[in-house]
Amino acid sequence: MIEMDITGIAKSHHTKSTATGKPSSKKEWKLSDSLRDKITEYAKEDAAQNVYMGNKFLALRKSEVAKVAPDRSALMGKLNQNMKEIREADERWLRLLFGEPYEAKFQSEGTGSAVHVYDRNGDEILTYTTGVGWHEKESKAETQVHGALKAAYYDAYHAARQEINSGMEVQGGFDARA
Numbered sequence: 001m002i003e004m005d006i007t008g009i010a011k012s013h014h015t016k017s018t019a020t021g022k023p024s025s026k027k028e029w030k031l032s033d034s035l036r037d038k039i040t041e042y043a044k045e046d047a048a049q050n051v052y053m054g055n056k057f058l059a060l061r062k063s064e065v066a067k068v069a070p071d072r073s074a075l076m077g078k079l080n081q082n083m084k085e086i087r088e089a090d091e092r093w094l095r096l097l098f099g100e101p102y103e104a105k106f107q108s109e110g111t112g113s114a115v116h117v118y119d120r121n122g123d124e125i126l127t128y129t130t131g132v133g134w135h136e137k138e139s140k141a142e143t144q145v146h147g148a149l150k151a152a153y154y155d156a157y158h159a160a161r162q163e164i165n166s167g168m169e170v171q172g173g174f175d176a177r178a
Contacts, residue, residue, distance in 0.1 A: 029068050029141065031148045039149065043156035047164060052157060061149045068141040070125050075102065075117055076134055 038060065046054040101120035107113060117126040123139040138146075 029064070029145050031152060035064070036152050039152045040156040040160075043153050044160040047157050047160035053153060057153055061146065061153075064149060065142050065145045068139070068145050070102070070119050070139065072126055072136055075126055076128075079115060079128055 039057065042054065042057040042060065046052060046057065103118045103122075105116045105118075107116065112130050114130075115126075115128040116124055117128075119125050119139055119141075121140060123141075124137050125139050127135045127137065129135070
């Protein structure tokens with residue numbers, strides 16, 4: 001359901017985020033059996049080439065993390081378009097700007113001003129400071145996906161390396177590693 005508030009900014013409720021167009025109630029990410037099989041396949045290929053975390057795995061990991069990552073580009077675009085107004089804004093206006101499920105806070109005390117953007121879990125995902133610009137911060141969901149994928153890959157890679165090394169130990173009655 002989309003409605004216009006008194007500022008003329010379109011807001012949506014529980015269907016899609018106005019900042020990203022993505023559903024505001026994402027499914028939880030899971031390491032499926034088919035994904036684990038693909039990781040094992042890539043780890044075996046990498047182990048045979050004696051490469052740890054080759055390009056196929058890195059591309060897969062990036063793709064899977066993107067599924068839980070907030071659309072930071074859309075958020076940065078909204079801020080960049082409205083930076084003058086944002087400097088004068090309060091927290092309520094920032095919430096209207098970003099829409100569900102994001103929350104933003106404007107900090108003006110201290111040595112400079114900053115905008116902090118938080119996801120629905122309260123994780124800070126973006127910070128904008130004058131003079132520095134944008135700084136992306138990894139959310140807990142992204143960290144969880146990175147960890148699960150790396151752990152699955154690590155196990156598969158080391159199992160493949162052990163298999164390769166055990167096949168090389170005795171060839172024709174002598175130690176091939178010697």
